[in-house]
Amino acid sequence: xxxxxxxxxxxxxxxxxxxxxxxxxxxxxxxxxxxxxxxxxxxxxxxxxxxxxxxxxxxxxxxxxxxxxxxxxxxxxxxxxxxxxxxxxxxxxxxxxxxxxxxxxxxxxxxxxxxxxxxxxxxxxxxxxxxxxxxxxxxxxxxxxxxxxxxxxxxxxxxxxxxxxxxxxxxxxxxxxxxxxxxxxxxxxxxxxxxxxxxxxxxxxxxxxxxxxxxxxxxxxxxxxxxxxxxxxxxxxxxxxxxxxxxxxxx
Amino acid sequence: xxxxxxxxxxxxxxxxxxxxxxxxxxxxxxxxxxxxxxxxxxxxxxxxxxxxxxxxxxxxxxxxxxxxxxxxxxxxxxxxxxxxxxxxxxxxxxxxxxxxxxxxxxxxxxxxxxxxxxxxxxxxxxxxxxxxxxxxxxxxxxxxxxxxxxxxxxxxxxxxxxxxxxxxxxxxxxxxxxxxxxxxxxxxxxxxxxx
Numbered sequence: 001x002x003x004x005x006x007x008x009x010x011x012x013x014x015x016x017x018x019x020x021x022x023x024x025x026x027x028x029x030x031x032x033x034x035x036x037x038x039x040x041x042x043x044x045x046x047x048x049x050x051x052x053x054x055x056x057x058x059x060x061x062x063x064x065x066x067x068x069x070x071x072x073x074x075x076x077x078x079x080x081x082x083x084x085x086x087x088x089x090x091x092x093x094x095x096x097x098x099x100x101x102x103x104x105x106x107x108x109x110x111x112x113x114x115x116x117x118x119x120x121x122x123x124x125x126x127x128x129x130x131x132x133x134x135x136x137x138x139x140x141x142x143x144x145x146x147x148x149x150x151x152x153x154x155x156x157x158x159x160x161x162x163x164x165x166x167x168x169x170x171x172x173x174x175x176x177x178x179x180x181x182x183x184x185x186x187x188x189x190x191x192x193x194x195x196x197x198x199x200x201x202x203x204x205x206x207x208x209x210x211x212x213x214x215x216x217x218x219x220x221x222x223x224x225x226x227x228x229x230x231x232x233x234x235x236x237x238x239x240x241x242x243x244x245x246x247x248x249x250x251x
Numbered sequence: 252x253x254x255x256x257x258x259x260x261x262x263x264x265x266x267x268x269x270x271x272x273x274x275x276x277x278x279x280x281x282x283x284x285x286x287x288x289x290x291x292x293x294x295x296x297x298x299x300x301x302x303x304x305x306x307x308x309x310x311x312x313x314x315x316x317x318x319x320x321x322x323x324x325x326x327x328x329x330x331x332x333x334x335x336x337x338x339x340x341x342x343x344x345x346x347x348x349x350x351x352x353x354x355x356x357x358x359x360x361x362x363x364x365x366x367x368x369x370x371x372x373x374x375x376x377x378x379x380x381x382x383x384x385x386x387x388x389x390x391x392x393x394x395x396x397x398x399x400x401x402x403x404x405x406x407x408x409x410x411x412x413x414x415x416x417x418x419x420x421x422x423x424x425x426x427x428x429x430x431x432x433x434x435x436x437x438x439x440x441x442x443x444x445x446x
Binding site (some may be wrong): 003010045071093094098120166183195196220251 | 262263265266269270272273298299300316356358363364365366367368369370371387390392394408409428431432433434436437
């Protein structure tokens with residue numbers, strides 16, 4: 001049976017992992033390659049590396065990092081952040097990334113999704129959507145949640161799929177950082193209407209939240225950052241728990 | 252031991268090269284006939300589309316060359332599909348090393364296509380795989396599949412049971428990406444290199 005995936009997300013600035021990382025007994029927490037390897041050894045099914053640098057120099061550093069990750073990590077990984085045109089996609093895939101994640105650039109220029117799918121296949125293109133629940137609707141945001149677009153989450157996810165997205169990574173801004181669980185009803189609705197995998201993001205605080213994202217939200221994968229980085233939940237323990245809860249996971 | 256990776260218009264060649272390095276092998280990436288022929292092991296990797304990759308192989312004369320190899324050859328993902336008779340992807344005739352056709356997945360009850368993620372390999376063949384890998388998880392990304400057939404050496408269930416791996420004579424192939432399948436993938440790669 002196809003297993004549900006657990007995906008730690010690493011934010012990268014100038015080639016280093018950021019966000020206060022307090023990995024238990026782990027001295028190289030700032031080193032994205034060592035951290036990725038450690039997560040992979042704990043049982044992570046995939047990794048996401050997000051480049052949050054804005055500068056040209058930073059982009060070069062990030063590409064170098066992607067090459068090192070590809071050389072050292074033996075599970076699939078997605079890269080995102082600052083992917084605005086086909087040459088960015090080409091550069092990152094050549095450096096060994098398995099998938100690219102588009103966010104604001106896809107909303108601004110949806111044709112980019114079509115181009116990526118046509119040139120590299122649908123499996124390469126992850127469309128990340130940041131949405132906030134307001135006045136009864138899920139509204140999509142640009143620029144890391146700073147700019148409201150007025151676009152509806154479900155409508156945009158459907159369009160992204162039709163244009164050739166291989167997966168939807170949905171981050172609920174309403175739930176992100178609150179550690180009170182994922183946006184399960186929105187996830188379930190996305191899963192119902194799409195025929196590509198949906199990755200849940202935003203809201204993980206306890207192991208039960210992962211179970212609920214899979215059981216209630218019907219998500220194919222669950223992404224989290226701080227609960228893993230701060231050692232609040234270890235991936236090994238999480239997987240043992242999910243297995244006891246009869247969720248199909250990779251052992 | 253010299254290991255060659257066939258260079259052609261498919262993606263993920265770098266990832267396969269990295270996986271080989273992780274198991275201690277420095278491979279050569281080439282489309283040169285002499286170098287390929289003199290190699291002890293050959294890897295035929297790939298992420299790509301069947302018709303366009305097949306067209307490229309024919310243009311370069313690599314189609315006939317691949318069929319003529321007598322040393323162990325390992326096809327991965329699209330590499331495996333190209334080793335079959337025909338593919339529904341782009342309706343193209345392939346290398347016909349494995350006398351079986353590649354079909355597109357048809358969802359029966361809202362299953363998602365592509366089949367993407369970790370799934371288990373069952374009924375594994377002990378010549379091609381270390382026996383302790385029965386039921387282990389490996390990483391798949393594909394929309395087309397090879398049905399179970401006389402060459403099947405591992406089965407995975409998605410929508411229906413299909414061939415996760417094939418073997419005939421000196422030709423071996425996996426539908427899954429062993430280069431992305433963690434320690435399990437690396438042990439299958441090592442096992443192939445020791446054949």
